[in-house]
Amino acid sequence: MNVLHRTTCLLAVFLALSLLGRAAEIPPSAAVAEAETLYADLADSYGVISTIDSGLFATYQGKDRAAWESVYGEKRKQVAEKLSKISASGLSPLDARALDVMNRHLRDGFPEQFTDENAPPGHCQDATHQGLSMASLAGALYACFTELGNNLEFEGKRVTRVSALGMLEEMREEERRKKLFYAFEPLWNAVDGKHDAASPYRRLLPLVVSAADGHGTKIDSAARTIGVSSQEVEHWLVQILDTWRQVDGGEMVEPWNYFYRGGEATRLLSAVTPKDSFPSVNQRYYRDLGADLEQLGVLYDLDARPGKAPLAYTDYLTRGRFVEGKWRPTVVRISGSYATGGLGLLNELVHENGHAVHMMAIHVRPAFMDLGDALFDEAFADVPSWNTYEPAWQRKYLGRAAPEAVSLRDLFSSVMLDVAWALFECRMLHSPSADPNLVWTEITSRYLHIVRHPELSWWAIRVQLVQMPGYMVNYGLGSVLTADMRQHTREALGPFETGNPQWYSWTSEHLLRFGEELDTSALLKQFLGRPVSPQALLDQIRRIAPQQ
């Protein structure tokens, strides 16, 4: 779950399994194989420079950033040259796919000039300028989240957007919650201006729609990923929200109380979720799932420090590959800023480690050593992390549990906001000239029982809405996939709420090892043995109704 917001002995087991399954594989053509070796070096130099930029270390293997940047430039040139000389005709289907994937990443993922991904790409104030390109306007609005969102003024102090949302779950006095909620106003007004047609957000949407002309929006591509139409996606989102509407109890709340109403489990468990306990709880849980994070060599960078990225993420340092006939494992790193404890943040850390074990499990040729699309990748990380809201998990790892209905309400009231944002984006991208405040008010009052405030642009608290319009579907629809994969795993392996020693090897073998070798739609069909369905999520949501 993203409230706001990515082995040796064990590896040997599933490596053996995965090699067995591929005995008949034809080796890649020599030209493609040569390009892939260079491509692997390029990807590794990229990983090293990003890690240096993150502040985890200043040099790697004796070389500093400048030296690695020249490696990167050199490798990029060599890869581009090699790829340009290979023609897809006459290649095996797998080689053709490898060529296609490498060309795509070279274009979208490995820029000619290396840029620091965490540096803001513009200034918030620029968003008021007319006639900006889509990228400049989105960049300026992203900057509003760093400049204003990370500096909300509350009770004479500055708080970040992420901590403010956490505080809204825990603060006992309603008056203070209301004040903190209104502290977001400068951000809302920067994103939505005077709520008229000249609002930066409303100028951004037509640009996004015309840029998507021909190949579809992010919503269309998420729908394709799971093999359904975008109309069907929208229908599912409504169905999910409507199920919540029926079981939620129906009492209307002010928006500043929505987070508090959902946060009871977080409050009940706050004494047993101090931030210092996070690493050991996380390690123990993954060990019980059959993944020893220490042996896997995951690198952690979890202390808050100035200038650190405003959100938690997981990334490659170097990717696994064969070196002289032996598999050299992937190395991943997790960056987060845990200044406080709490169940929500613990869940986030477990989610990031879900990304880490996913990356470690990928075991394919260099061209395919990537996570694939965001929808699957985010949904999978929640497969282990949703257990933090299960009473059995809490009893085992925290020593105390919140009641089931209360705990699942905590999880799903966040998930429902993600689903609401996904539906909001579906509707806004259909009708870019619609008033976003009205669209948001309609969805949140009808389905989430939140009191109408069409005068406020309070939908503008997720940076993805302006940075990559349409992206929220990856979270909203992602919850469908998460629930479906969890259900299928339980049917195949038995319960895994409090660990299951087969979980990691089985999941690696059936779901994770393929990287970009398979399309997600094919992978899911193979894994589930049937099309993806929202039924598992609908069943889970019904658990928030207290037992009669």
Ligand SMILES: [Zn+2]
């Ligand atoms: Zn994630």
